[in-house]
Amino acid sequence: MSYFDNFLIMRSEVSLLTVILFLLLFDIIAGKKGKKYFQPVAILLFALHTLTNLVPEAAGEAFGGMYQYHPVMTIIKTVLNVATLIIFLQSKHVFDGNEMKDQRGEYYFLTLSTLLGMYLMISSGHFLLFFIGLETASIPLATLIAFSKHCKKSAEAGVKFILLSAFSSGILLFGISYLYGTTGSLYFTEVSMQISHNPLQIMAFIFFLSGLFFKVSFVPFHLWTADVYEGAPTNVTSYLSVVSKGSAAFVLMTLLFKLFGSYLYEWQTLLFWIIIVTITVGNLFALRQQNIKRFLAFSSISQAGYIALGIISGSALGMTTVIYYIFVYIFSNLAAFGVISAIESRTGKTDIPDYKGLYQTNPKLSFVMMLAMFSLAGIAPFAGFMSKFFIFSAAAEQGFYLLVIVAVVNTIISLYYYLRVVKAMFIDPNGQPLPALSTDSWNRASLILCTAAIIFVGLLGFILDMIEKQSFGI
Amino acid sequence: MNFLSLFVLIPLLMILALFVARNRKQVLGIMVAGSSMLVTLAAFLAYNYITVRNSGNTDPMLFTAALSWFKPLHIQYAVGVDGVSVVMLCLSAVIVFTGTFVSWKMAPLTKEFFLWFSLLATGVFGFFISLDLFTLFLFYETALIPMYLLIGVWGSGRKEYSAMKLTLMLMGSSMILLVGILGIYFGSGATSMHISELAQHTMPVELQYFFFTLTFFGFGVLGALFPFHTWSPDGHASAPTAVSMLHAGVLMKLGGYGSFRVAITLMPAAAEKLSPIFLVLTGIGVVYGAMAAIRQTDLKYINAYSSVSHCNLVLFAILMLTQTSLTGAVLQMLSHGLITALFFALIGMIYGRTHTRLITDMGGLMKIMPFLGASFVIAGFSNIGVPGFSGFVAEMTIFVGSFENGDLFRRILTIAAVTSIVIGAVYILLTVGKFLQGPLQNEEHGKLDDAHWFERLAVVTLIAGILYLGSFPTEIANMISDSFGSLLQVAK
Numbered sequence: 001m002s003y004f005d006n007f008l009i010m011r012s013e014v015s016l017l018t019v020i021l022f023l024l025l026f027d028i029i030a031g032k033k034g035k036k037y038f039q040p041v042a043i044l045l046f047a048l049h050t051l052t053n054l055v056p057e058a059a060g061e062a063f064g065g066m067y068q069y070h071p072v073m074t075i076i077k078t079v080l081n082v083a084t085l086i087i088f089l090q091s092k093h094v095f096d097g098n099e100m101k102d103q104r105g106e107y108y109f110l111t112l113s114t115l116l117g118m119y120l121m122i123s124s125g126h127f128l129l130f131f132i133g134l135e136t137a138s139i140p141l142a143t144l145i146a147f148s149k150h151c152k153k154s155a156e157a158g159v160k161f162i163l164l165s166a167f168s169s170g171i172l173l174f175g176i177s178y179l180y181g182t183t184g185s186l187y188f189t190e191v192s193m194q195i196s197h198n199p200l201q202i203m204a205f206i207f208f209l210s211g212l213f214f215k216v217s218f219v220p221f222h223l224w225t226a227d228v229y230e231g232a233p234t235n236v237t238s239y240l241s242v243v244s245k246g247s248a249a250f251v252l253m254t255l256l257f258k259l260f261g262s263y264l265y266e267w268q269t270l271l272f273w274i275i276i277v278t279i280t281v282g283n284l285f286a287l288r289q290q291n292i293k294r295f296l297a298f299s300s301i302s303q304a305g306y307i308a309l310g311i312i313s314g315s316a317l318g319m320t321t322v323i324y325y326i327f328v329y330i331f332s333n334l335a336a337f338g339v340i341s342a343i344e345s346r347t348g349k350t351d352i353p354d355y356k357g358l359y360q361t362n363p364k365l366s367f368v369m370m371l372a373m374f375s376l377a378g379i380a381p382f383a384g385f386m387s388k389f390f391i392f393s394a395a396a397e398q399g400f401y402l403l404v405i406v407a408v409v410n411t412i413i414s415l416y417y418y419l420r421v422v423k424a425m426f427i428d429p430n431g432q433p434l435p436a437l438s439t440d441s442w443n444r445a446s447l448i449l450c451t452a453a454i455i456f457v458g459l460l461g462f463i464l465d466m467i468e469k470q471s472f473g474i
Numbered sequence: 475m476n477f478l479s480l481f482v483l484i485p486l487l488m489i490l491a492l493f494v495a496r497n498r499k500q501v502l503g504i505m506v507a508g509s510s511m512l513v514t515l516a517a518f519l520a521y522n523y524i525t526v527r528n529s530g531n532t533d534p535m536l537f538t539a540a541l542s543w544f545k546p547l548h549i550q551y552a553v554g555v556d557g558v559s560v561v562m563l564c565l566s567a568v569i570v571f572t573g574t575f576v577s578w579k580m581a582p583l584t585k586e587f588f589l590w591f592s593l594l595a596t597g598v599f600g601f602f603i604s605l606d607l608f609t610l611f612l613f614y615e616t617a618l619i620p621m622y623l624l625i626g627v628w629g630s631g632r633k634e635y636s637a638m639k640l641t642l643m644l645m646g647s648s649m650i651l652l653v654g655i656l657g658i659y660f661g662s663g664a665t666s667m668h669i670s671e672l673a674q675h676t677m678p679v680e681l682q683y684f685f686f687t688l689t690f691f692g693f694g695v696l697g698a699l700f701p702f703h704t705w706s707p708d709g710h711a712s713a714p715t716a717v718s719m720l721h722a723g724v725l726m727k728l729g730g731y732g733s734f735r736v737a738i739t740l741m742p743a744a745a746e747k748l749s750p751i752f753l754v755l756t757g758i759g760v761v762y763g764a765m766a767a768i769r770q771t772d773l774k775y776i777n778a779y780s781s782v783s784h785c786n787l788v789l790f791a792i793l794m795l796t797q798t799s800l801t802g803a804v805l806q807m808l809s810h811g812l813i814t815a816l817f818f819a820l821i822g823m824i825y826g827r828t829h830t831r832l833i834t835d836m837g838g839l840m841k842i843m844p845f846l847g848a849s850f851v852i853a854g855f856s857n858i859g860v861p862g863f864s865g866f867v868a869e870m871t872i873f874v875g876s877f878e879n880g881d882l883f884r885r886i887l888t889i890a891a892v893t894s895i896v897i898g899a900v901y902i903l904l905t906v907g908k909f910l911q912g913p914l915q916n917e918e919h920g921k922l923d924d925a926h927w928f929e930r931l932a933v934v935t936l937i938a939g940i941l942y943l944g945s946f947p948t949e950i951a952n953m954i955s956d957s958f959g960s961l962l963q964v965a966k
Contacts, residue, residue, distance in 0.1 A: 320546055379645075380597075380615030386544075389608070389652070393547055396656035404656065408649035415645055419622060419638065427626040427634060461543040468546040 006062035027105030050081040068125035083330040089446035091235035110140040118247035127186040145232040157231025172211025178204035215248035229297035238337035279305035318394040328387040335372035335450035357430030377418040383458035476539035481599040509571040516567035552606040557953035572932035573716035590620040607667040629712040636712035643705040651692025657685035686744035689737040697729025698785040700759025707778040715822025723815035730788040759786030764897035791872040799875030801955040809864035816936040837915035854902040864943035
């Protein structure tokens with residue numbers, strides 16, 4: 001294998017890196033006139049990157065196993081790409097305003113850098129690359145969270161995130177050091193072969209998982225979520241809740257399969273309890289939230305619990321349903337965030353009571369929001385229903401009926417709070433609802449995309465089939 | 475493409491058309507066209523079904539088709555009908571049709587109202603044609619959620635409370651049902667979720683006990699299984715007229731239909747063993763619903779409790795597990811669907827004129843609106859089970875069928891349940907006497923008019939159905955009981 005072939009295998013990373021560098025140069029070189037086109041160029045370029053990396057290739061590895069490629073990774077990377085693309089479409093109007101105008105270059109650069117980090121995390125075959133990916137995905141994220149220069153809450157959220165993120169990375173690194181100490185290698189393939197029930201390794205396993213649980217925000221590692229989600233600019237919040245969480249969940253799943261396959265019983269027991277508390281705590285806290293971003297933060301915690309239902313099954317079906325669940329979840333969640341962002345940027349309102357009577361003035365936005373809530377709650381015939389059904393089947397197939405029962409009871413609780421938003425928009429009377437808002441065509445495109453996905457993705461059976469074909473094998 | 479899928483396709487097309495409809499006229503035009511097509515289709519189906527059966531075809535399901543949908547889980551889009559589904563589809567079509575005319579003056583947000591109404595119809599029709607557990611459940615859930623907005627936005631009284639209570643209880647039970655369905659699929663070891671395939675696998679009995687309870691409970695709550703019926707009176711009282719009709723008339727039948735199609739057909743051993751527990755609950759429900767109706771003064775609550783009683787009777791008859799009682803159960807679903815829809819339609823019309831539903835505030839309305847009054851009496855007679863009306867046929871079959879069961883315990887329960895007929899007579903006659911007869915309570919009521927043409931059309935259609943079922947039940951009863959022959963062989 002020639003040196004060049006290594007990069008051919010890494011083509012998705014290379015292509016993303018090209019986009020990043022191009023945008024960086026464009027931002028520096030372009031004059032005032034050229035900068036007007038910065039956002040459309042960035043979005044279209046990224047769309048191009050998404051399209052060119054759509055088709056899975058044969059599995060392979062590069063740089064002596066540091067980097068591993070499997071067709072399923074193309075699928076998960078495409079899912080993340082689509083999510084990022086939708087977020088870009090939704091953030092355009094934010095940076096068209098005067099306040100944030102000068103920061104648009106950084107925004108795209110930083111967001112794509114974190115995405116590159118996630119790519120590396122997903123494809124890594126070595127702890128070093130994995131850790132580089134993790135940090136690349138975390139540190140720029142902290143700057144993004146603190147992005148609103150004049151908003152104290154945003155800065156506070158950024159500090160909270162960077163401190164906790166560094167702490168969790170430290171714990172994770174500590175776990176890795178024990179693994180290295182006991183096995184003498186950092187390659188996943190070599191480490192996984194030498195994993196036994198050695199107490200040091202079990203400790204490493206726990207530390208390592210804690211670091212990852214933080215990223216996915218499982219309870220009890222979830223405490224940062226609500227504050228950060230509330231403080232961060234809305235488009236960053238949606239990035240956190242969808243892309244960051246989705247990639248971490250996927251990485252968690254592949255590492256549990258690849259690295260800790262021999263600990264199957266241990267991590268199933270561990271996840272069993274974590275799922276129960278995650279879903280329940282997330283739901284119970286979401287019940288009383290007034291701020292819609294905090295509300296979605298807790299809802300996304302409980303959604304992480306549902307995702308873990310697919311992970312715990314430890315089967316090919318589980319893996320397929322996890323990817324499918326994330327895929328559906330990005331559309332549902334981003335539809336909600338698109339509406340929130342449209343409303344927040346025009347009126348600055350982010351509380352659920354502000355949404356009262358929204359249907360009278362903004363029927364289309366309310367409709368999209370309602371579909372998003374229904375899909376998140378798992379109501380038929382929308383995509384969220386299918387993804388929940390499938391993920392429950394994956395758990396039931398392996399006999400986790402108790403977990404499924406806990407999950408369905410929680411689904412009912414979650415239905416109550418999702419319906420609260422619908423109720424505010426459609427049922428509650430309000431003499432002075434928010435004025436009629438117009439969103440720009442980019443945001444509208446993203447909302448149409450999400451709506452279409454919520455309605456049709458669930459009905460198209462071949463999507464699940466396609467994912468299953470690729471995921472069989474890890 | 476199987477023509478059964480049209481039952482789902484037509485409502486879906488109605489939804490699409492409603493989306494682009496610009497004014498009230500177009501909306502009503504779409505609804506009338508769509509619901510008439512559904513009625514025609516149902517009639518066509520019934521005719522075809524009878525023709526095929528008469529030509530000697532004895533397949534358990536007719537007009538079947540299956541399309542692979544989600545391969546990794548072996549989920550198919552599978553459709554097919556037997557006699558029971560055919561009559562339920564006809565009932566649904568009639569109720570959707572009459573519901574459209576009853577909501578002729580629906581405002582505000584006419585378009586949105588019919589949009590949700592059509593989605594509900596999609597779910598109902600889809601449910602009755604599905605043979606795959608997943609599709610069945612998908613349509614079941616689809617039928618539930620529109621209720622929230624239909625009651626919450628267009629309802630009256632404590633609408634927010636009722637809407638939330640109804641949604642949470644029904645969704646809750648459907649989630650329990652979901653566990654049951656997964657259990658059936660994985661427990662039986664079948665390679666698809668198709669009901670006829672699942673029926674050929676026998677599940678271990680211990681698993682059957684567990685999942686039968688979940689499944690029967692899941693469907694039972696929608697069938698107003700006592701003591702989980704509390705969503706029903708509140709929900710029906712708050713819902714707008716057409717929604718009450720569709721909900722009590724058809725949606726609650728999903729519970730009854732599902733419990734024998736899924737719970738009893740797939741887990742006969744557990745059904746045999748566990749039925750006493752549920753029989754006691756439904757038996758209590760039958761008598762309790764009727765008793766509670768006596769004490770109500772709100773017309774809608776009276777009919778809602780009467781529905782609880784009758785829907786529990788459906789479940790009661792299903793659990794008796796004889797061919798006659800099962801036939802009676804389906805006849806009762808049919809008959810109750812028509813009667814309760816008629817009741818709710820009439821109550822809605824009377825309320826629209828008098829602006830009160832309390833029988834104590836009304837009186838002597840028979841003279842002022844003779845058409846509505848007479849129709850109410852007809853509905854009442856049918857509800858009590860006067861011969862010649864559908865109620866008689868259904869309840870007679872149920873009680874004869876239940877008594878056929880040699881078991882003493884079941885016979886005693888049957889006798890207890892029979893008392894509901896007497897109690898039914900009490901509340902119907904009391905109600906009719908109080909608000910239709912006697913002196914005029916409110917001078918304002920003297921100026922009110924009788925039914926309009928669209929209201930008459932709806933009422934006459936329903937009464938015609940009731941009289942037909944009451945006078946010529948043989949054909950329908952045969953169609954239904956044929957479908958149970960194979961089911962009971964499995965159970966024995």
